[in-house]
């Protein structure tokens with residue numbers, strides 16, 4: 001599933017970023033540019049990141 005349409009960031013990419021050690025939204029933004037355009041995906045991206053971190 002695509003989380004950030006503007007920057008074409010999928011749920012899978014967020015999972016990969018978490019696996020690489022990303023733990024905060026600002027790190028995620030730096031890595032994937034998620035939420036840097038319209039910002040609508042920020043809540044969803046945070047949720048995906050949290051869920052992913054919880055399952056580790």
Ligand code: FES
Nearest residue numbers: 004006038039041
């Ligand atoms: Fe992510 Fe627009 S959908 S910045």
